Every structure is written in C-alpha cells, then in structure tokens.
Amino acid sequence: MKIFYAVQATGNGHISRATQLYPYLQKHGEVDFFLSGNNASLDFALPLKYRSKGCSLFYSKCGGLDYWNITKNIKPYQIYSDANKLPLKNYDVIINDFDSVTALACKLQNVHSVQFGHQASFTSQNTPRPEKKSRMGEFIFKNYAPAPQNLGLHFEAYDSFIHPPIIKDEIVNATPQNLQHITVYLPSFDKECLEKAFKLIPSVVFHWFLDTVKETHTIGNITYFPVNQKEFNTSLINCEGIITGGGFETPSEALFLGKKILSIPIKKHYEQECNAAALKKMGVPVVYDVKDDFNQIIENWLNMDIIYPKVKANNIPETLEFLFDTYNVK
Structure with a gap:
C-alpha cells in the first residue's frame, strides 16, 4: 500500500504527531510525507518527498497573530500550482492533517482523502467552543482542509469519530x-x-x-x-x-x-x-x-490545589486500523 501523509507545519504539534505515527504507518505500507507551511522549528526527520510554502502563521510580539503578515505571504497561484503537481493518484490512501494544499489537490484530481488530526474534531458541533463563536473561525474549520471522511483527536471523545490524542x-x-x-x-x-x-x-x-x-x-x-x-x-x-x-x-x-x-x-x-x-x-x-x-x-x-482529569493516550494501532478500514483499504 502507498500512503500519502500531509503535514501542516503551522506549528510543531503536527510534526510531532507524524513522527510518532510513522513507524506504525510503515506496518501498513510505504509512506511519503508532504510538508506544507514554514512555522515549525522541529527537525523533520521523516521521508519528506514533497514540500510547499502553503499557508503559514506569523505572530505579533506578545501573544497574537499578525494577520497582515499572514495575508501578504499567501500566494494563491503557487498554492494552486503545488496542488496540481501532487501525484495523488499514485497513492492508495491520502491522510491529511489539516493542509489546504492537499485538500485542494484532492478536489482538483477527484481523489478521496481522510482528514486526520485535531482540527478534524471540529467538524462536530459537540466539540467545545468559546462562549462567543467566530464566524470566520467556523468557516475555516469547515473549508480550509475539507475531506469526505474525518477522524478527529481531542482531549475527550466529544463525538463518535473523535479519538484520544497521540502521545509520544x-x-x-x-x-x-x-x-x-x-x-x-x-x-x-x-x-x-x-x-x-x-x-x-x-x-x-x-x-x-x-x-x-x-x-x-x-x-x-x-x-x-x-x-x-x-x-x-x-x-x-x-x-x-x-x-x-x-x-x-x-x-x-x-x-x-x-x-x-x-x-x-x-x-x-x-x-x-x-x-x-x-x-x-x-x-x-x-x-x-x-x-x-x-x-x-x-x-x-x-x-492552587487542582486535580486535573488524566487524558488517555491513543491506541495507535487500533486507531489506524479504524482509519484504513473506513477508507475501504485493507
């Protein structure tokens, strides 16, 4: 089986998750990674076959997003070109960890994919939101990296398709x-x-x-x-x-x-x-x-004397079996 795994590099968490998953994915087939974005500071010690600048985040000095810098660094033509060039039809399974380039490529090439990761959990309205919802935020959850299937990760199982976090x-x-x-x-x-x-x-x-x-x-x-x-x-x-x-x-x-x-x-x-x-x-x-x-x-x-609920670690083999079964690939 050939597996395409898209990693969004707007932070280190996506890379950390992919690194933990890699040896388990190898038991199912050959894995090629696609890295999109420029924010991560961790080394990408994985078989990186494709790369795109995609969309990256930029921060203000003290805890906020710099939307001007984010906007001016988005290159729509380059994103479209990168999406067109991805040879997704050469793969049996497309796993997308919230990457817009891969989602666009799947649409352009009429290829099936599964959105896998934390952001996928927000396709459920049961997943916690702040008291004041953001229309733009909800729009991004829905449209930034859409896929016909979603397998989410979160602190708790807020919905049937949401699994525990991947812990190193x-x-x-x-x-x-x-x-x-x-x-x-x-x-x-x-x-x-x-x-x-x-x-x-x-x-x-x-x-x-x-x-x-x-x-x-x-x-x-x-x-x-x-x-x-x-x-x-x-x-x-x-x-x-x-x-x-x-x-x-x-x-x-x-x-x-x-x-x-x-x-x-x-x-x-x-x-x-x-x-x-x-x-x-x-x-x-x-x-x-x-x-x-x-x-x-x-x-x-x-x-403060606070007792936090302990989060479970994901049973990775079980979760991947579920992913591949629902993808209709054995």
Whole structure:
C-alpha cells in the first residue's frame, strides 16, 4: 500500500504527531510525507518527498497573530500550482492533517482523502467552543482542509469519530517526577514580553523554550533552551507545571503526565480559543491577556490545589486500523 501523509507545519504539534505515527504507518505500507507551511522549528526527520510554502502563521510580539503578515505571504497561484503537481493518484490512501494544499489537490484530481488530526474534531458541533463563536473561525474549520471522511483527536471523545490524542512514546513510557521547575513554551511571545514577570518570582525556576535561543544558558532563575524535542520532553516529564498556549499536543501530554497547566491561547486564534474552552471545562486555568500582574497570576496558579482529569493516550494501532478500514483499504 502507498500512503500519502500531509503535514501542516503551522506549528510543531503536527510534526510531532507524524513522527510518532510513522513507524506504525510503515506496518501498513510505504509512506511519503508532504510538508506544507514554514512555522515549525522541529527537525523533520521523516521521508519528506514533497514540500510547499502553503499557508503559514506569523505572530505579533506578545501573544497574537499578525494577520497582515499572514495575508501578504499567501500566494494563491503557487498554492494552486503545488496542488496540481501532487501525484495523488499514485497513492492508495491520502491522510491529511489539516493542509489546504492537499485538500485542494484532492478536489482538483477527484481523489478521496481522510482528514486526520485535531482540527478534524471540529467538524462536530459537540466539540467545545468559546462562549462567543467566530464566524470566520467556523468557516475555516469547515473549508480550509475539507475531506469526505474525518477522524478527529481531542482531549475527550466529544463525538463518535473523535479519538484520544497521540502521545509520544517518550511521554507514555516516562516516570514523571516533580523537580520543582516550570516549563514554558509560548512561541507567540517574544522574550521581552514575559521575562520581567519570571524574574519577579526568583524562588521559581523556569525552563523556557524559545525559537530565538541557540544554546542552553541560565540567567538568574531562568534557563533558556532552544526548541529541542528531547530536552523539552525531559523538562516536561520532570516539571511541576507548564505554561503554554492553547495548542493541543503539549497540553495533552501535560494532562497525561498529571502536570499543572496554565494556558495562554494565542489572541484571535480561534482553534486555540476552542481548546482553551475545553481546558477550562477540565479545570485548567486560562489567561487571555498577559498584563503587568502576570507574576502574581503565576504565583496564584502554583498555589492552587487542582486535580486535573488524566487524558488517555491513543491506541495507535487500533486507531489506524479504524482509519484504513473506513477508507475501504485493507
């Protein structure tokens, strides 16, 4: 069997998920990967056969999206050309993790596909949304990477086709400890937006992962790390808690490990707002705007005695069997 797997690189989570799935997919056939977008900072250590600039996200300095930069970097003609060139009819199965180029290619070439991943869960209206829905956000969920079949991943099974999150083997097999540091991963925030708040709590040790850091170094109570999967896993497994955005993979892993979470969803990022709504229902504190009192918010969070529901890890062989069975390919 030949398998085409499209990975959206608007963040590191999609790449992390594809990396975990790859050895399991290989048991079903030969896998070629397509990477679309330019936001990911993780190495793509997979057999990458096709690539497109696709659509990428750009951030403002302190926790928001830069829509001007996003819009001006969209090249419709190039996207159309890239979609036309993808030889999808050479594959038995097309798996699309929320990539618009692959969705367009399937439409142009009249090829069947399955949307697989977190965003697929939002095709169900049962999946949590914020109190105020975004018409544009809902439009994107429906039209950005549509497929005739959907297999979603989320914190809980909000619908019959939604499965538990893909958790990396390193996390599943870990023995978590509390070495009393706080892991920080907030790619939409520049260093200067948060550094002052962290320094105002000298008794708390922070492990801060930043795209702009080239070498690990410590200044005061903050150790600055480059974005590195192995070091991040170690920090997360041994932390007291994590401060992160409103993404999916990192909160899923933290919940699986039983770690405290403080979520700061990216402003005007509807998917992250939806994830934050789901996390709030699970008892996770959510901060929507970082202000001068952020250090007090962190201290209050650390003093909270909250028991979070533990998230299950996906049974990957079972989920892939379900995927291939519903695709009508054995």
